[in-house]
Amino acid sequence: MALIIIKKSPDYQVAHLLLEIALPQDKVIFLQDGVLFAVEKDVKTLVKDGVELFALKEDFVARGFDEKESLVPLISYDEFAEIVEKEPKIIS
Amino acid sequence: MKKILFAVYTSPAGSIWINETFRSIFGMYGQDIEPVALLLNEAVLAVHTNCKPELCGVLPLSITFRYIEKYGTKVYAVKEDLERFDIKENEIDTHWNLQILSKSDLPEFLHSFDNVIFF
Numbered sequence: 033m034a035l036i037i038i039k040k041s042p043d044y045q046v047a048h049l050l051l052e053i054a055l056p057q058d059k060v061i062f063l064q065d066g067v068l069f070a071v072e073k074d075v076k077t078l079v080k081d082g083v084e085l086f087a088l089k090e091d092f093v094a095r096g097f098d099e100k101e102s103l104v105p106l107i108s109y110d111e112f113a114e115i116v117e118k119e120p121k122i123i124s
Numbered sequence: 125m126k127k128i129l130f131a132v133y134t135s136p137a138g139s140i141w142i143n144e145t146f147r148s149i150f151g152m153y154g155q156d157i158e159p160v161a162l163l164l165n166e167a168v169l170a171v172h173t174n175c176k177p178e179l180c181g182v183l184p185l186s187i188t189f190r191y192i193e194k195y196g197t198k199v200y201a202v203k204e205d206l207e208r209f210d211i212k213e214n215e216i217d218t219h220w221n222l223q224i225l226s227k228s229d230l231p232e233f234l235h236s237f238d239n240v241i242f243f
Contacts, residue, residue: 034235045165046133046242053231123240 033057035119041065042072050123056082059115061107067092070102088112127158129237133165136185137177142170145243146188146197153195160237161199168205173217189219200225200233 036054038061040047047066054060060083062069069075070087079085089106093099099106107115116122132145145161152159169175170185178184192199199220204227206216216222225233234240 049164049230050242053234055231055235121235121238121240123234123237124242 033119034059034121034123035115036060037122037124038062038066038069039064039124041068048078051078053123054079054083056080059084059086059119061112061115062087062104063091063112065095067095067097070104070106071097072103075103086112086115125156125158126238127160127236128152129160129162129234129240130243131162131164131234131240132167132243133163134243135166136170136175137180137182140182141243142167142177142185143183143188146191148241148243149197150188150191150195159197161197162233163199163201164205165202166205168201168211169209171201171206171216171220171222172209172211173215175217186219192219192221197221198223202227202230 036050036058038047038050042048047069051060060079062085067087070092075085085104086107087102087104089099089108092102092106130145130149132141134141136142149159149161163170175185191197200223203224206224
């Protein structure tokens, strides 16, 4: 079980690689330009079943999106910090 | 001892990230940490014997070699990325002491570390 943090936009191959290596029970959080994954129609098909996806709300709305446009749950900085504290392994 | 993987994916020519990755790795030996390097995507170009970033004014990769040898740093590269750039085994500089792993092994490999940092 690991926390995977993706900061690069979907234009970057390495961002897709990080989604591919996610295993069931992993959590993926999109930060910075990584939040652009949250509006990709097929974002949930890019990961294996059982992988949880989140995006940082502040980074999402800062890029002009409405919260309702996100296809994955949005989390606050506080929630992000809580997840980081709980996860023993981080891939970033 | 914590195991930390330092993964680098940018080209060795025109960017400093491969040398910066190894500079970070060598700094870890002063801590209770076991660092490992992974080269993927364009970064695998670094292992070719003819790769000379210094021709672009960037630091040579060879400055890492004596520390890789001194510390016995494990360096991995992705097989499919080596194949993409047609880098054959006999073209790989032996100073890297390179170990090759398949892309299909990456999920398990990356999850075997306490932390993975992409440069």
